[in-house]
Amino acid sequence: MNNLVVMKFGGSSVATPEKIKNVAARVTQKAKKNRVVVVVSAPGDMTDDLIEKAKCLADTPDLREMDLLLATGEIQSIALLTIAIKSKGFDAISLTGPQAGIYADNVHTKAKIKKIRPQKIISELKKDKIVIVAGFQGINPNDDIATLGRGGSDLTAVALTAALKATECEIYTDVKGVYTADPRVVHDAKRLDMLSYDEMLELAGVGSQVMMSRSIEVAKKYNVVIHVRSSFSDEKGTLIMKEVPKMENVVVSGVAFDKNESKLSITDVPDRPGIAAKIFGALAKKNINVDMIIQSAASDKRNDISFTVSKNDLKVAVSLLKNISKKLGGGTVIFDENVAKVSIVGIGMRSHPGVASKMFKILADNGINIQMISTSEIKISCIISSRDTTQAVRVLHGGFGLG
Ligand code: ADP
Ligand code: ASP
Ligand code: MG
Secondary structure, three states: OOOEEEEEEOHHHHOOHHHHHHHHHHHHHHHOOOEEEEEEOOOOOHHHHHHHHHHHHOOOOOHHHHHHHHHHHHHHHHHHHHHHHHOOOOOEEEEOOOOOOEEEOOOOOOOOEEEEOOHHHHHHHHOOOEEEEEOOEEEOOOOOEEEOOOOHHHHHHHHHHHHOOOOEEEEEEOOOOOEOOOOOOOOOOOEOOEEEHHHHHHHHHOOOOOOOHHHHHHHHHHOOOEEEEEOOOOOOOEEEEOOOHHHHHOOOOEEEEEOOEEEEEEEEEEOOOOHHHHHHHHHHHOOOOEEEEEEOOOEOOEEEEEEEEEHHHHHHHHHHHHHHHHHHOOOOEEEEOOEEEEEEEOHHHHOOOOHHHHHHHHHHHOOOOOOEEEEEOOEEEEEEEHHHHHHHHHHHHHHOOOO
16 A cells, blocks of 8 residues: 555553653654554553463463453553544544454464455555554454464564555664664664664574564565664664675674573483474474474483473473373483573674684683574574573673674
């Protein structure tokens, strides 16, 4: 649609009535020259608070009901923002994910968007209304509310930009763009002017929560340029876009960390074909994502297999693994929650050798022990003890000259 902008505001941008007024002012300013679709998250920490409440009532709350509960946060935001915008004399309408035509799959709390039928959004835009859509939610094949995974409002915004063929996707947040490291942890972190999809995908995948990684996959697929910028200033932010040649000159673009990791090991599993498939197949069936995997060299026809999963999945993974170990004639299952992952990311790594050894040396020089390592073409990650996280991020940021 011509001249259409999608603006997404995260939870911190709509946390209080004052902040909602600020968003209303920004949206109405934009609406003077453009058609506007706004995507909003739940206010402040509401999603976390709702999860906590449910966990007071059940160890593993029913997932269908969790989705209904969590979706209420975003619904409050769309109604409040629409009230604020209409009070300024602009016409606007709020739409929940289902009303906006966002169709998701059956996986409660981690649903994927299957398709978007934007007819209702388009018809409201044609009536010259500002359309305010609840992020992070859709309707599934059972006609139930589904949520799209943490940070899912980014995904809603990018997917709507693609579906509506909007000219811009602006992600407004509480920082001025994407930085070389989380500015809350590294005080001399710098804002990046631009970043390739692949770098942002890796950064998001290893813990930079500023963008949800699945939103970047969609942006890459549909070539949506994302502008990450501040809700509280007019400064230019960071463009996330297709790789351009000058990006290659930067070896390391960013450092990230993830404290939501836990390490599991299953000892003495028989060394024969099909064992790994059984273990990881069972985890996949429960929708548990596995990150790093290490299998030790076999001795006595037996192996140890270690891997990491998110802390939220640990309980289920441990009980599953204990069962499997019994069935396979394996040994004990060990787990450690006190680990974190630190990573460095940059497309320049492809053409500059020695980056990994430099990373390991910086960590070693600071007395930080590496427990697991994984690499991709443009990323190196290490599992370390969680108490070393902040120090590791800071020394890597400094060591690679990012400050
Ligand atoms: P929103 O509520 O707007 O979705 P998020 O909390 O999801 O905001 O993401 C913004 C936060 O991401 C920032 O406050 C910042 O602390 C954190 N962050 C982590 N890594 C980075 C990074 N590399 N660049 C910018 N922000 C980062
Ligand atoms: N409110 C949801 C969350 O906290 C979605 C989002 O903020 O993008 O994860
Ligand atoms: Mg977010």
